[in-house]
Amino acid sequence: MIEVQVVAVREEGEHLRSFELRRTDGGALPTFEAGAHIDVQLPGKLTRQYSLCNAPHETHRYLICVLRESASRGGSEAMHALAEGGVLTISAPRNLFALHPAPAYSLLFAGGIGITPLIAMAEHLARNGRSFELHYSARGPGRAAFLERLRAAPWGDRVHLHFDDGPAHLRLDVAQALAAAPDGAHLYVCGPAGFIDHVFQAAEASGWDPARLHREYFSAAPSPVDAGEQSFEVQVASSGEVHTIPPGRSIAQVLDEAGVFVPVSCEQGICGTCVTAVLEGTPDHRDQFLSADEHARNDQITLCCSRARSARLVLDL
Numbered sequence: 001m002i003e004v005q006v007v008a009v010r011e012e013g014e015h016l017r018s019f020e021l022r023r024t025d026g027g028a029l030p031t032f033e034a035g036a037h038i039d040v041q042l043p044g045k046l047t048r049q050y051s052l053c054n055a056p057h058e059t060h061r062y063l064i065c066v067l068r069e070s071a072s073r074g075g076s077e078a079m080h081a082l083a084e085g086g087v088l089t090i091s092a093p094r095n096l097f098a099l100h101p102a103p104a105y106s107l108l109f110a111g112g113i114g115i116t117p118l119i120a121m122a123e124h125l126a127r128n129g130r131s132f133e134l135h136y137s138a139r140g141p142g143r144a145a146f147l148e149r150l151r152a153a154p155w156g157d158r159v160h161l162h163f164d165d166g167p168a169h170l171r172l173d174v175a176q177a178l179a180a181a182p183d184g185a186h187l188y189v190c191g192p193a194g195f196i197d198h199v200f201q202a203a204e205a206s207g208w209d210p211a212r213l214h215r216e217y218f219s220a221a222p223s224p225v226d227a228g229e230q231s232f233e234v235q236v237a238s239s240g241e242v243h244t245i246p247p248g249r250s251i252a253q254v255l256d257e258a259g260v261f262v263p264v265s266c267e268q269g270i271c272g273t274c275v276t277a278v279l280e281g282t283p284d285h286r287d288q289f290l291s292a293d294e295h296a297r298n299d300q301i302t303l304c305c306s307r308a309r310s311a312r313l314v315l316d317l
Contacts, residue, residue, distance in 0.1 A: 012145040028059040032093035034124040039091035048075035051117035097216040106132040111191025126155040232308040252303040269305035277316035
């Protein structure tokens with residue numbers, strides 16, 4: 001873990017605030033790749049993930065941007081309560097949304113706060129002479145982050161801004177953007193779940209190879225309430241201990257209370273921190289991290305949100 005100080009807080013748009021972080025000891029921060037995020041420890045034992053949105057070659061600072069949402073689980077409110085001079089503990093960067101190593105054309109789609117990892121991708125791609133195009137959609141200019149930075153960037157001519165309250169001809173036409181991309185291009189999408197699903201559905205309908213589609217969710221889609229949710233058992237393979245998971249409790253919560261260490265971060269099934277191998281039984285997948293193929297294999301599970309279709313799961317713990 002790394003102790004950092006908030007050296008600058010800036011308003012980036014309506015309910016949008018960026019935070020510049022530097023090490024309290026003045027040293028260099030760990031290098032990171034475009035698309036990476038950090039875990040931020042907040043008061044009340046909250047841990048939240050925020051994408052790094054400064055240029056990846058920078059090691060003197062990290063920059064994150066947070067959308068304050070009253071309906072959130074408290075993380076955004078806690079972040080917006082921070083002032084310059086505040087001290088935080090963060091993790092080293094982790095990357096679950098990396099650019100493909102092949103020097104292919106990159107088509108970037110950002111929705112709202114989803115611009116944060118994609119602006120770092122654009123910085124990296126431009127610095128390394130790789131071809132790309134960035135489409136940024138928001139409700140209006142006031143709800144978009146980093147507009148001045150995007151417009152002033154040396155690669156600003158590759159940025160297309162789309163606003164819901166703007167002229168119809170400037171609104172995002174996903175099919176048109178996909179059709180204009182060269183063969184072999186890779187697609188990267190980040191933003192609200194509905195935005196990501198819309199872009200992915202258009203890409204799939206256009207025949208894009210699933211291996212060239214990449215996405216990152218910032219929050220889990222609302223799960224329907226299951227009034228008939230049942231208890232089930234999990235067995236820890238190393239000890240043989242069996243624990244009952246009642247309705248309304250997660251596997252991670254029950255195991256933590258029993259003294260079984262499970263690394264957890266987002267608690268929504270979007271970051272992959274708690275993914276664990278399943279040795280026996282059938283999971284009821286409720287995450288947005290594992291792919292459809294991984295769900296179908298039923299050999300791993302996100303312990304923070306998923307449940308079981310079988311009476312018992314044996315976990316590789």
